[in-house]
Amino acid sequence: MIKKVFEKPLSWLERIFFIDFIRGLSVTIRHAFSKTITTHYPYEKLTPPKRFRGFFGHKVVDGREPQPAFDEWVERFKVEVEPGKSRCVVCLLCKRACPVPQLFEIEGEKLPNGKRRVSVFNMNMLLCTFCGFCVDACPVDCLFQSDIHETASYSRKDSVLTLDVLERVGRDWQRRREKEPDRIWIDDAQRMRLWYENDLKLPEVKKQ
Amino acid sequence: MGSLFVQLLVIGIKILVILGVVLGLGAYLTWVERKVAAHIQRRPGPMVVGWHGLLQPLADGLKLITKEDIFPRTGNRFLYNLALVLALVPAVLVFAVVPFGPEFEFFGVKVKPILTDVNVGLLLVFALGSMAVYAIALAGWASNSKYALIGSMRKAGIIVSYEVVITFAVMGPVILAGTLSTYEIVQQQINQKLWYIWLQPIAFVVYMFAMLAETGRVPFDIQEAEAELVTGFTVEYGGIKFGLFPLVEWYVEVLSLSAIAVVLFLGGWSPINIPFLGFIDPLFFLGPLSPFVWFVLKVALLFLFVLWLHWTLPRYRIDQITETAWKVMLPLTFVNLVLTAVLAPIVWR
Numbered sequence: 001m002i003k004k005v006f007e008k009p010l011s012w013l014e015r016i017f018f019i020d021f022i023r024g025l026s027v028t029i030r031h032a033f034s035k036t037i038t039t040h041y042p043y044e045k046l047t048p049p050k051r052f053r054g055f056f057g058h059k060v061v062d063g064r065e066p067q068p069a070f071d072e073w074v075e076r077f078k079v080e081v082e083p084g085k086s087r088c089v090v091c092l093l094c095k096r097a098c099p100v101p102q103l104f105e106i107e108g109e110k111l112p113n114g115k116r117r118v119s120v121f122n123m124n125m126l127l128c129t130f131c132g133f134c135v136d137a138c139p140v141d142c143l144f145q146s147d148i149h150e151t152a153s154y155s156r157k158d159s160v161l162t163l164d165v166l167e168r169v170g171r172d173w174q175r176r177r178e179k180e181p182d183r184i185w186i187d188d189a190q191r192m193r194l195w196y197e198n199d200l201k202l203p204e205v206k207k208q
Numbered sequence: 209m210g211s212l213f214v215q216l217l218v219i220g221i222k223i224l225v226i227l228g229v230v231l232g233l234g235a236y237l238t239w240v241e242r243k244v245a246a247h248i249q250r251r252p253g254p255m256v257v258g259w260h261g262l263l264q265p266l267a268d269g270l271k272l273i274t275k276e277d278i279f280p281r282t283g284n285r286f287l288y289n290l291a292l293v294l295a296l297v298p299a300v301l302v303f304a305v306v307p308f309g310p311e312f313e314f315f316g317v318k319v320k321p322i323l324t325d326v327n328v329g330l331l332l333v334f335a336l337g338s339m340a341v342y343a344i345a346l347a348g349w350a351s352n353s354k355y356a357l358i359g360s361m362r363k364a365g366i367i368v369s370y371e372v373v374i375t376f377a378v379m380g381p382v383i384l385a386g387t388l389s390t391y392e393i394v395q396q397q398i399n400q401k402l403w404y405i406w407l408q409p410i411a412f413v414v415y416m417f418a419m420l421a422e423t424g425r426v427p428f429d430i431q432e433a434e435a436e437l438v439t440g441f442t443v444e445y446g447g448i449k450f451g452l453f454p455l456v457e458w459y460v461e462v463l464s465l466s467a468i469a470v471v472l473f474l475g476g477w478s479p480i481n482i483p484f485l486g487f488i489d490p491l492f493f494l495g496p497l498s499p500f501v502w503f504v505l506k507v508a509l510l511f512l513f514v515l516w517l518h519w520t521l522p523r524y525r526i527d528q529i530t531e532t533a534w535k536v537m538l539p540l541t542f543v544n545l546v547l548t549a550v551l552a553p554i555v556w557r
Binding site for chain 1: 246250252255520
């Protein structure tokens, strides 16, 4: 079989009748009369993939913490665990992992009953590069990156994520997308077929 | 006395109508261009201001007018402003010799829908067409910027080459019609029952190329060349002054040269032609309006074709452009001229 590698150069007859022009024009006219593929942004929005690296959030205590890591950290630091509040154990590993550590401002407090909990957790998004190292470092799956990407604000103060904001983002995320399978586009049925990872069934290993 | 007054009134109305239509249309053609470009690239184009962005030209105009008028400190202010006038006036003036339709009677007054039916109309068109190079050369010089200067030099080089070509290209229709008056050329085509494109396909193609070159459209947009020269000679202009140059170059000039092409090759206001046999008019139900509709339709189609080309083709280099003009197009027009001279007696009969 002969494989076609290049287009042949145009013959002089084809040049005279502008065949190359006509080919180009036929391509553009076909596109001109087919449907547009644009999202009308402020009115329509795409849902980013679940692994999108947007603004940060704190997942809250809801019984789905990674075990036994969470219990170990809680025991080690004597952390007050309160359902609906941040899972943060104030280990400062996120600050350690960060290439710009000064963007984190983390403090813990001691409660009257002798236990500890996080009291201040500020992230200055003006310094952040959204690299996600802090998320990888978090041992209790607390800090994570959400799909929030419209991050413009009117003042520098607004770009600092406080503990309240982080927890709110976390609760919102857990309600919306926590249980969602990990595929690329949420509203794209076509992708589901390509991204078959979630449907993949591993062959069971027979016990000897 | 009375008839003189009527004549003056008619001329005044013609001027107002032509100016209003040309400049208003020029502004709206920006919207057309943006829509065509967008759909070729699978985008919807302007959609927000008005229905499908129909008020976008007004918004753009308002924005351009209210912008600060910036002038380069080391430039030449007189030439800088003169360039604008020199660009706008000749481009609009071409419409003085564009015939929009046949002569008609309006309340007993015979009106020719052409501003001045001078008997050297075509000469006027190409004289004014070559004026455009002054505007651009001056704009580039007065801006005192290397991008602007390079852009204007390129444009001057192109226009010098293509003025020769376009003049020889229109010789064919002129020989066939035996007149230089635009109105008479159309009349001749109707009398001879022949659109000149059927006998002058080479001249038409060459004319189209020259038209693209003169108006700085792709594939000859070398004087703008936004990838290399930012926007060429308009770099140092701001606000509405910046807006006027593309308006003139890309819309008014393309429109006027399309109209001249329709007059020369496509039989002006006449309906669809079968060579030497007659005309078929599918728009007969419009009655006396039909010729005007035909004219507008042909110009619009030609303009859309230019847009279509613009958003399809890549850009030639400056040496390729001038080489095509001198080595290919000019000999072709000579050959065409000889052929036309041989064929002409058949057409004259």
